[in-house]
Amino acid sequence: MPIEPDTEDWTWVLEQPCPECGLAVGSVPIEQLGPAVRDNAAAWQRLLARPRELLATRPSDDRWSALEYACHVRDVLCLFEGRIARMLAEDEPRFTDWDPDAAAVEDRYGDQDPAEVAAAIVDAAATFADRLAGVRGEAWERVGHRSDGVPFTVAGYVRYLLHEGVHHLADAEAGLAALGGRARS
Numbered sequence: 066m067p068i069e070p071d072t073e074d075w076t077w078v079l080e081q082p083c084p085e086c087g088l089a090v091g092s093v094p095i096e097q098l099g100p101a102v103r104d105n106a107a108a109w110q111r112l113l114a115r116p117r118e119l120l121a122t123r124p125s126d127d128r129w130s131a132l133e134y135a136c137h138v139r140d141v142l143c144l145f146e147g148r149i150a151r152m153l154a155e156d157e158p159r160f161t162d163w164d165p166d167a168a169a170v171e172d173r174y175g176d177q178d179p180a181e182v183a184a185a186i187v188d189a190a191a192t193f194a195d196r197l198a199g200v201r202g203e204a205w206e207r208v209g210h211r212s213d214g215v216p217f218t219v220a221g222y223v224r225y226l227l228h229e230g231v232h233h234l235a236d237a238e239a240g241l242a243a244l245g246g247r248a249r250s
Contacts, residue, residue, distance in 0.1 A: 099194035106190030
């Protein structure tokens with residue numbers, strides 16, 4: 066079975082803990098968001114130190130490989146950093162849709178070099194966290210809108226990004242664990 070596009074509106078994670086990854090992102094204090102993004106990037110770097118063959122293997126036909134999840138997180142960091150920059154500079158910008166499944170195919174996520182992806186995640190997280198270090202006071206409440214009109218504050222959007230990184234790290238770790246179990250049988 067091929068990978069089905071994820072159509073769930075994950076904005077609910079801003080209001081309640083995620084039962085899959087355990088993160089209660091809505092309760093992460095603003096001053097801890099930048100460091101948490103950096104910590105997540107470091108965890109990806111450790112995960113991506115494993116053998117490329119293992120990282121590029123999908124645990125099942127309907128799940129991304131750890132490498133594909135890592136590429137997605139790298140691209141989300143870059144995309145969100147640009148969107149946060151717009152939210153801080155413009156009044157209520159509207160964002161176009163981004164299709165992560167199309168990006169995975171077009172950019173051949175599964176064929177990328179894990180060491181390069183790990184370095185890119187760390188670099189993107191540092192750029193993102195550095196931008197957050199300059200956000201003060203009411204700037205955290207500036208608003209941007211998804212293409213469907215759903216509004217996000219800067220703080221909410223950063224929390225949403227943090228959940229992406231943490232959740233997909235858990236997805237990647239679960240996939241690697243499944244592959245390890247299969248290798249022993």
